[in-house]
Amino acid sequence: MRYEKGHKDATRRRIVEVASKQLRKDGVGASGVAGLMASAGLTHGGFYSHFSSKDALIEEALRDAIEQVRTWIGAVVDANENKFEAIVRAYLSPYHRDNPETGCVAGALAPEIARHSPVVREMFTKSIVEHIEVLAGLLPASATPEARRSVATAIIAGTTGMIQLARAVDDEELSDKILEDGIAACLSLARAISA
Template identity: 80%
Template structure:
């Protein structure tokens, strides 16, 4: 059976989208090729016509997930006057906490990525650098670029840990408190930045 032009690329795109969500929700270790393909509505046999290996798919899926997060953060910042606060509140929100499959790659997968291939770690490192730079631009402009980058690094590191803790605890009230206290801490840190 012959498929129309663009079918193979559309199928590849669907596999990457499913893998991007499944990896963030279940972790790299839980995502097997057969499960990823089934999630995309395809058989395991067709995998190698789209990807050279599971690592190739993981790299593509993580790249896609990172891009999704960049678009999400940019859209949040674009809508609000206080862009920094809007980004912090969106990141440390219950909707982000409850939706790892569409959320931050670092919060969902940092420990897995630390044990992965050099190519994946390099891609992830570049994305963290870009996120630090982006967040630094949202901090008070009277501070030096170095001070803004330093505070942005601390805030990104802290918020990743906060969302991980808020997801891990089994006490809803404590989880909410972690998010709220995290927002307050990030806003205080931004206000305290020195020129």
């Protein structure tokens, strides 16, 4: 059976999109090839005509997820006057907490990435460095570049832990409080470096 030109590329793209979401939602360990292919509406047997291994798919799916987060952050920055606060509020929002499949790779997968291949870890590291630079650039210019990067690093590490805790607890009120307190702490830290 012959397919239209571009069919294989479109199918590969569908697999990557499904994997990008499923990895963030369920984790790398819980996302088997058979389940990913079924979620994409494809058979397990077709996987190897698109990817050489599960690791190859994970690399591409994480690259896709990182690009989605980059686009999300860019949209938040572009749509708001107080760009720093808008990013913090978007990241520590109930929506982000409740939809890990469309959210931050670090918040969903950091512990698993730490145990993954050097290629995946390098890609993840580059994205974290980029996010630190973006956030540092939104902090008060009255602080030194080193102070802004230091605070940006602390905020990224803190918000990643906060979103993980907010997702992990089984008490919705506590989860909301973690998010609210996290926002207040980040805004306070940002104000403190300009004092």
